[in-house]
Amino acid sequence: MSSELDKEPDTTSEITHSLVNMITELDGVPLPPVVKKNFFKAVNRLITEIVEVPATWLESKSQAIRDKTNARSLITTESAKAAAKKFGSDEKLIERAVDYYGTRILREQYNREAITKAALKELSSSSPDDATNQEIDEDWLDMFSSIAEKRSNQEMQLYLAKLLAGEIKKPGSFHPLTVEVLARLTPDIARNFQNICNISTVISGFDPKNNSVICLVDNSPFIITEPYGQPGENALSELGFSYVVLTQLQDAGLIQYDFQAWRELYVANFLLPIEVGGTVLQFTASEASSQEFLQEKRRVKVINFTTAGIQLRRIVDKTPNEKFLEKLKNWVSSTYKLQSI
Structure with a gap:
């Protein structure tokens, strides 16, 4: 500024x-x-x-x-x-x-x-x-x-x-x-929101019937918490998002109140470009991966943004959290048998 x-x-x-x-x-x-x-x-x-x-x-x-x-x-x-x-x-x-x-x-x-x-x-x-x-x-x-x-x-x-x-x-x-x-927003809550945007993810949709990519609504950003556990039990504390910080973001109207939320994603979703905190991750499947496996649906624990949070994320200058990126890449590789490019 x-x-x-x-x-x-x-x-x-x-x-x-x-x-x-x-x-x-x-x-x-x-x-x-x-x-x-x-x-x-x-x-x-x-x-x-x-x-x-x-x-x-x-x-x-x-x-x-x-x-x-x-x-x-x-x-x-x-x-x-x-x-x-x-x-x-x-x-x-x-x-x-x-x-x-x-x-x-x-x-x-x-x-x-x-x-x-x-x-x-x-x-x-x-x-x-x-x-x-x-x-x-x-x-x-x-x-x-x-x-x-x-x-x-x-x-x-x-x-x-x-x-x-x-x-x-x-x-x-x-x-x-x-x-x-x-x-x-107070400056402190605004900074916490910027930090949580740094670990937020945008994944394109996958249509198994037509074997094609579709766009999720409003690019639908969210935070994948599956590699860490339950956010309501301080699972994200090591990243700076204790239960107290998360509830402050909830009360500010930036993230949704449901700490038990999940999204059902196809394995193939993770073969598409994944934007995480402003950077893009790309994975590839091994030759042994079957089409049936890639079209499987699996539940993934997430934190969802509110409409205001989704819109405000657009104006945040995002810097990827390297610690979160490494954890996410290891989780995708071990869970879906995909390799980071």
Whole structure:
């Protein structure tokens, strides 16, 4: 994440000025027109609240909020004065109220601008291949804006920026409930979620009738726990996922509550590319393996993600857990008589 996310809100004008420059450069980024339009709609909702977003207006805005004094002066309106008269003429009380709300408004503006700027960087560095022609939903942006302005933590701002960039590219990718789940996460729970994504798996489906590969729903990521045992009995503690940590992830709405869950997989599933924590494993069968054996179904203990967990896994930067990878490869080899390539 940009180091600008660490700065005090006094420097909001610098972020706005930099954002103006990046918007000017946006025409040089190879993004479909609808994606650019979605980004400008996001800028409108999170930063400007006007219909159009001319760079000259953003520049004037940058000048207008160059320090806290100017920001606070925006709040001292005639309606505020009328309210002050109604509740008394204590000038110090009025001054404290203006100071409080001025600081809060500036902080919220800073948070929204920092996240929007980081989202633009995400868009600039990602592939537009999966973008659609759908426009981003205004209600979704309203909800996102109200959440984004409250998050000052750098790690959480990065997650929100990635989520916003993903929704701009492909509206509908992140359900409103997913945004609310992310809004409730603490940095510690977010890090634990990232770590459990590092041991999560995506396996393509296998259709034995047609002897062909099929895609599981939403790529259906899950955590294979079979090599370790029951997760509810601290079987994953050596990987950092004690029962307490797992229940925290459950309560956060990221993984499902059933620690007795299993999936029925064909042996042939393990001959397909298996994505584990961002890396791909590949196995091969020996010549002695029969078609009947490869089409056998076997139950495998797993932890399943919730819908929010599935969607948020997409924006997590995954780094495979080498200890888990080794255990998984040994388990596949011994259980299914397959060899790692």
